[in-house]
Structures are given as C-alpha cells and as structure tokens.
Amino acid sequence: MKTRALLLAALLATSACTSAPVTPAGTGIGVDEAGLDKKVKPGDDFDEYANGGWKAKTEIPADRSRIGVFLEVANKAEANNVAIIAAAQKANAAVGTDQRRIADWYASFTDTAAIEKRGMAPMQGELGAIAGLKDKAGLSKMLGGNVQADLDPLNATNFETENLFGLFVSQGFDTPDKTVPYVLQGGLGLPDRDYYLSTKPEMVAIRTAYRAYVEKLLTLAGVSDPAGRAGRILALETRIATAHTDNLTSQDAHKANNPWKKADFAKKAPGIDWDAFWAAAGLGSQQDFIVWHPATVIACAKLVADAPLQDWQDWLTFHRINEVTDVLPAAIDQAHFDFYNKTLNGQQQPRPRDKRGISSVNAWLGDAMGKLYVEQYFPASSKTEIQTMVAGILKAFDERVAALSWMTPATKAEARKKIETMQVGIGYPETWRSYASLEVKADDPVGNLRRAQKAETAHQLAKIGKPVDRKEWWMTPQTVNAVNLPLQNALNFPAAILQAPFYNPEADPASNYGSIGAVIGHEISHGFDNLGADFDSTGRLRNWWTKEDLAHFEAAGAALAAQYDAYEVFPGLHLNGKLTLGENIADVAGLSAAYQAYRASLGGKEAPVIGGLTGDQRFFLAFAQSWRAKAREQQLRAQVATNGHAPDRWRAMTVRNIDAWYAAFNVQPGEKLFLTPDKRVKVW
Incomplete structure (x- = not known):
C-alpha cells in the first residue's frame, strides 16, 4: 500500500x-x-x-x-479471475464485447503452440523499421512513437518504461484544475542507475549476467552480431544511467516541478528533433509540459545526438523484443525469466502459463475484468x-x-x-474504462500488447485539456x-x-x-x-x-x-x-x-x-x-x-x-x- x-x-x-x-x-x-x-x-x-x-x-x-499474507488474499482474487475468464470463454460473446476481448486475450496468451509456430515473425515489421533508420531525425520520430503513458511517476521503474522517456498525465503541480503531461526518465533494462554504476561485487555480477542475457536474447531472436550489439547496448545504457536522477531526488516533488513549453525542449535539450518526437508521441499541438527529471532529459537528448545511430538501433532492437518476451517463443521467454526473475530475484521456476495469462488479462483489460469481479464477488x-x-x-x-x-x-x-x-x-x-477502441485478436498476442499499449497511452493523453x-x-x-x-x-x-x-x-x-x-x-x-x-x-x-x-x-x-x-x-x-x-x-x-x-x-x-x-x-x-x-x-x-x-x-x-x-x-x-x-x- x-x-x-x-x-x-x-x-x-x-x-x-x-x-x-x-x-x-x-x-x-x-x-x-x-x-x-x-x-x-x-x-x-x-x-x-x-x-x-x-x-x-x-x-x-x-x-x-x-x-506472504498478501498472496493469501491475492490467491482468492486469482480464483475469482479464473472463473470470470472461464465464463468469458464459454459465453462465446460477440466480437467487440468485453467478454470476447477477455476470452481472446487469454486464448492468444496461452496458445503456446501457435506462439512457437509464429516464431519471430510478429516482430519483423518493428525490427525492419529499426534497421531501416537512416538518420537522427528518423530516430527522434521513432523514440517519440514508442512513448508510453506510465501510471505513477514515482514508481515508473525501467521494467515498466524501457523507452528513453516516460509519460505521466495528471493535474499540474501548480494547476490543480489543469491536466498536463509529465516527462520522466527511462531507457534502462536494469532496475536502477546503481546497477550500472555501483562497484559492489554483487552489482558487477548482475551487470555481467545482464550483458550475457542481452546477447542470448538477440541470438535467440536471430539478430546478427549479438555479442557486439550486447556490448554496445550495455555501454549506451551505462551512459543513460549516468545521466539518471537518483531515487531520493526523484521523490522530491519540488525538484520535479519544472514547467517547460514545447519550444523549451529544443532550446534546453538539443540533440533530439523534438517537433518530430512530440508529433509521433501524439502531442504535436501540446504546449505545456512538466519535466520531472530535467537534467536527465537534457543529458539524454545530447546522447541521442552524440551516440552513433547504430548504438541506438541496437538498443531499440533489444528493448522492443524485451518488452514482449511473454508472447514470443519459449526459449526467449525462458531466457527473460532466467535473468529478470531468477538472477535478479531468486525465483526458481516460472509461474504456470495459465496464471501468467490471468495477470496479463488483468494488466491490459483491468476495468473489463474489474466490472465483472465486483458484480460477482464484492458484497x-x-x-x-x-x-x-x-x-x-x-x-x-x-x-x-x-x-x-x-x-x-x-x-x-x-x-x-x-x-x-x-x-x-x-x-x-x-465510472468504468471503455475498451471499445481496442482490437483484441485470439491469434495475435504481440499485436494485442502493442495495441493495448497504444490504447492506454491514448486514454491518458485524452485527459489533457479536460476537467480533472x-x-x-x-x-x-x-x-x-x-x-x-x-x-x-x-x-x-x-x-x-x-x-x-x-x-x-x-x-x-x-x-x-x-x-x-x-x-x-x-x-x-x-x-x-x-x-x-x-x-x-x-x-x-x-x-x-x-x-x-x-x-x-x-x-x-x-x-x-x-x-x-x-x-x-x-x-x-x-x-x-x-x-x-x-x-x-x-x-x-x-x-x-x-x-x-x-x-x-x-x-x-x-x-x-x-x-x-x-x-x-x-x-x-x-x-x-x-x-x-x-x-x-x-x-x-x-x-x-x-x-x-x-x-x-x-x-x-x-x-x-x-x-x-x-x-x-x-x-x-x-x-x-x-x-x-x-x-x-x-x-x-
């Protein structure tokens, strides 16, 4: 809590x-x-x-x-969620209904045979676009297009935001009746800047394991020169981490209260084509922002200009794959588990696929599940x-x-x-969220995740300019x-x-x-x-x-x-x-x-x-x-x-x-x- x-x-x-x-x-x-x-x-x-x-x-x-005790309660909630999903599967509801979305999302996530058969094919469009980048203007546009809305700026860890910058939408610090976008730091594959910068032996060991994981993931995904790319990715992320604001400073709302106009980004943080970035992010006409981590934004913008385009292409390739390993072939999914769950947290085995499917449905169709949950289980x-x-x-x-x-x-x-x-x-x-604009397909788990990310971001951005x-x-x-x-x-x-x-x-x-x-x-x-x-x-x-x-x-x-x-x-x-x-x-x-x-x-x-x-x-x-x-x-x-x-x-x-x-x-x-x-x- x-x-x-x-x-x-x-x-x-x-x-x-x-x-x-x-x-x-x-x-x-x-x-x-x-x-x-x-x-x-x-x-x-x-x-x-x-x-x-x-x-x-x-x-x-x-x-x-x-x-712990929390999951004694969470297990009860999970059992209720199992019943809700089972009912949705049995109902065979019409396309476009929440019950159908729930059933199709769960089916796409748990059909591991189909996931295995598709292999890396669902990623080829994204990876091809990354490989096809010609210049930093194109990079700026892609970075902006990848921006996702975070639900909590004080808790936007890099497991939630693997993009260079995160976005949070809420009322302004100084304007409680005005909704504005906040710009946050991101860009890391490890939990925090200290994982890159600390000289403690346990942190050094984790960095070594992380580099090996990056190489393994790229190898399994069929990406060329995985060892060379892994080295460049870790080096680039270390430079990003060096620019990151530490946890204690990030908790200070006064230091986070930095109103910027759209034009300020080009003046204060050169290195990114900000017009292209914000247009791709869906904020091309937005004039008012709050920059939570200004020093980080300035340093990372300069890094976009200074680091070779190839380094950014490598970084984008890894993170776009790393975001969706749950719904890629089993070897990739297992590699992700071995590093993030086993090495970082000591977990010995993955959770059963059906349980992970429930978590995925709740993560992306939360209100659709929630409405059914309270109707049946909350007196x-x-x-x-x-x-x-x-x-x-x-x-x-x-x-x-x-x-x-x-x-x-x-x-x-x-x-x-x-x-x-x-x-x-x-x-x-x-009031409940509407998922009417979200297309969910029973045979497209990667596409479902990407469309859900865009739908969540669009939902958050739609608040801007409306009453709080x-x-x-x-x-x-x-x-x-x-x-x-x-x-x-x-x-x-x-x-x-x-x-x-x-x-x-x-x-x-x-x-x-x-x-x-x-x-x-x-x-x-x-x-x-x-x-x-x-x-x-x-x-x-x-x-x-x-x-x-x-x-x-x-x-x-x-x-x-x-x-x-x-x-x-x-x-x-x-x-x-x-x-x-x-x-x-x-x-x-x-x-x-x-x-x-x-x-x-x-x-x-x-x-x-x-x-x-x-x-x-x-x-x-x-x-x-x-x-x-x-x-x-x-x-x-x-x-x-x-x-x-x-x-x-x-x-x-x-x-x-x-x-x-x-x-x-x-x-x-x-x-x-x-x-x-x-x-x-x-x-x-």
Whole structure:
C-alpha cells in the first residue's frame, strides 16, 4: 500500500502464500495463533513472536521470489479471475464485447503452440523499421512513437518504461484544475542507475549476467552480431544511467516541478528533433509540459545526438523484443525469466502459463475484468462496513491533528481541511474504462500488447485539456493493494484487498482494525508523509506550513529515518531510512490512527479476552501478521536498493513507536525493541 502505487503491486505479482489460513471465520479471534512463536519475547523481536511459527513451517515455492499474507488474499482474487475468464470463454460473446476481448486475450496468451509456430515473425515489421533508420531525425520520430503513458511517476521503474522517456498525465503541480503531461526518465533494462554504476561485487555480477542475457536474447531472436550489439547496448545504457536522477531526488516533488513549453525542449535539450518526437508521441499541438527529471532529459537528448545511430538501433532492437518476451517463443521467454526473475530475484521456476495469462488479462483489460469481479464477488455489506471504518479512522486522524501541541493554528487548519476533503474510493470506481477502441485478436498476442499499449497511452493523453476527475481510480478492483493519490487528495481501496485476513466481517473488530484498519490509516497518512505533506487539499504543490511547524515535522522524519537506517538486513547491508521515509511515516501514523479508532469503536468499554489475548494484543498481532513474509536473498537485496518500502519484517517493527504496544505486551527496558518514550517517533 503506498503513494507510489505500482511497485508493491509488482512485488505481489512475484510473491505467494502457502501458510495455513488465519483463524477461520466465525471463531472471532482473527489472529493466527499457530503462527506465533511464544519462545520469543515480543519486546525482543515482535515480527518473530507474531510470525515465527508460520515462518518455521513455510517454504517459498519454486515459482515465487517471496511469500506472504498478501498472496493469501491475492490467491482468492486469482480464483475469482479464473472463473470470470472461464465464463468469458464459454459465453462465446460477440466480437467487440468485453467478454470476447477477455476470452481472446487469454486464448492468444496461452496458445503456446501457435506462439512457437509464429516464431519471430510478429516482430519483423518493428525490427525492419529499426534497421531501416537512416538518420537522427528518423530516430527522434521513432523514440517519440514508442512513448508510453506510465501510471505513477514515482514508481515508473525501467521494467515498466524501457523507452528513453516516460509519460505521466495528471493535474499540474501548480494547476490543480489543469491536466498536463509529465516527462520522466527511462531507457534502462536494469532496475536502477546503481546497477550500472555501483562497484559492489554483487552489482558487477548482475551487470555481467545482464550483458550475457542481452546477447542470448538477440541470438535467440536471430539478430546478427549479438555479442557486439550486447556490448554496445550495455555501454549506451551505462551512459543513460549516468545521466539518471537518483531515487531520493526523484521523490522530491519540488525538484520535479519544472514547467517547460514545447519550444523549451529544443532550446534546453538539443540533440533530439523534438517537433518530430512530440508529433509521433501524439502531442504535436501540446504546449505545456512538466519535466520531472530535467537534467536527465537534457543529458539524454545530447546522447541521442552524440551516440552513433547504430548504438541506438541496437538498443531499440533489444528493448522492443524485451518488452514482449511473454508472447514470443519459449526459449526467449525462458531466457527473460532466467535473468529478470531468477538472477535478479531468486525465483526458481516460472509461474504456470495459465496464471501468467490471468495477470496479463488483468494488466491490459483491468476495468473489463474489474466490472465483472465486483458484480460477482464484492458484497454491498463489505463496502458499507469499510465506509464506516474509514469514517472512524479519518475522524481519529483529525482528532490527532487537532490535539497537536506543536502545530500552529494556521497549519493545523490546512491539515484538517485536507482530511475533510479527502476523496475515498472503496471497492470500485464510479465510472468504468471503455475498451471499445481496442482490437483484441485470439491469434495475435504481440499485436494485442502493442495495441493495448497504444490504447492506454491514448486514454491518458485524452485527459489533457479536460476537467480533472478527482474520483478517477488508479487501481483495478481485483488488485490486492491500496493507494494514496497526492495530486487528487484521494484514496483507492480495491475490492480484492477487502477480504480475509485483511478484513473478515466475522472476526473480532480488534483484528480488523489492526489489519485493514492499519492499511486505511496508512493510506490516509500518506497525505501527510514527507511527500504528501507538500500538497494541499486541492492537490496543489504548495507549502502550507509555518517555518517552525515544518522544522518540527522534518525533525520527526529525520528521527524515523535514523531508526530505520539502523536496521541491518544482511551483514553490512542496512535499510535506507531516507528512501523508505514516506512509507515509514505512513506506517507509524496510520497504525496510531487505526488504534485510536479501534478504541473509540469500543464505546468506552474494554474488549473481551479471546483465546487468552486481550483486544490490544489482537490488534497489534493482526498488524504484524499482515506483514509476515519470507523472501529470497536476491529479492530482498533488490528491494533494499530500489524500493520505497522497508521489507515486511521491519514494517512489523513499527509497533515500537506506539505507546499502547508496550502496555499490551509488558515490554520492558533492556528488551531489544524497547525505546524510551522520548525516542518513540510520533510524526502525527
């Protein structure tokens, strides 16, 4: 769950859960008692106390790089998606209907015999066009034509955008009523600039493996001189990586707020034929842009001019193939898995083809699937009950802000206005995407992907010049995740996450508040983390803080960053507290608000003791068990290097900043997690 929506979703797609279910519905406790390790003191290691029993009997499946509670829920959603696709196949609906699109997409993806028979033929048009480039003007046009719209600029990793630049469409930082395109950095085949530039032995090894993968992919695709091309591609990407803006700087919205006119690109970033570029991108008449990474755009434009055309042709050839390996012959698909999944994340086997087909349908026909999903699997009662919980947690957060002794009345009024006007979407959007313009063929999986990419980009570009829709959703209902949208001052809680063990209507309220309640509190709190606090109630990037209030807030953030810097994942590898600060603020503040709302829901009474556990104990255990997980070393290392979230184990440790946790488990000085009251970080 996050402001930066998509990366955790990607983690979910590479994780699973084979644990026994949390205590069955009807028992009321809502905590997996068998998953505890009571030999461990809660105050020494709360994650191990809450989850050690589960970890001891749980293995990571070969087709996963990590395993955790999220996929216990995602597996349920996946089973529902299987039924939806099966019904679509059986219906034999008319061409042009969403059911037919779903059936044909899935059929094209899973017909591996036909994919094998076609070989590289579906790519010949693209590869021929790349080989036929004559000059840099043609290159500029092709680079522009390949531009795709990203769904989240803070999370537009190079696995999502292998094009030189990415595009994000939303309201302007300074113009909350005007929709504009944002220009982002891209162009890399590895997750981050450090993978190219770091001298650490593990990074050097990954670069070596990446070069070998590039050569192998080109060889399998029948491209000439694969070794020579692989060397040039890695060299070019290293130059692109050198120009890239680092992760921490990319998180600073103020540094991203760089309005450019169309004419500014030629003046400030010469080297690309920008008129040709924007015309090919479908933005030839657009005059206003925001450049998220200006130094990178300037350097990469110069690189387009300076690097030989052959280098760019090699780079384009590789990336156009690399984007669609899922639907190319098995040897190419396997090579992609071996590097991206096995080498980078430690996953031992690919997921079954049918499961990957479900993921592909959801990725590109998300609303078509989502509409059917909520009609069949999301009861109105769940929406009503979650709305009540959201209202209680918003009220608790507001009360906490109102009670802050350090915040001045002016800043406090702005914060409370932001809470009051927050748009909260629960379950599903009020309006659905239309796929009427997207042609899906049962015998053209590569074409389906290319047409879907263009349709998504066209959908995003069509927003420009139209009124801002503050109720727009950025996740599909069948997604097991949640999101805060700072530019809209809005939250999305998809239907799929609103089920056990996150939310169990038959469980005791303590576990629901500790699990889904903390998720809700987390997303609300993102509006007030180190990024969200830069935006006002309208989504405008604006400093609404007094100097003194901001200094107090930043000091609390620095203390929390230092707390996470101290956590050691592997010998010599510590978490980056600044990189994960926004998520850690949201965890602390969200858990605090969820706890306050839980206590308020009791109406002044004490919760019953169930299974020997008090209400407060069940609350905190449910929170920690929401984060129980196991991950392969490679996946953990990649997460520490690139992800804005701390790994699950350390998110469970959030409890050490909450006073009530100490009382609930009688945590005493001398225990490893004990913090004196003045060291417990209270951001909100």
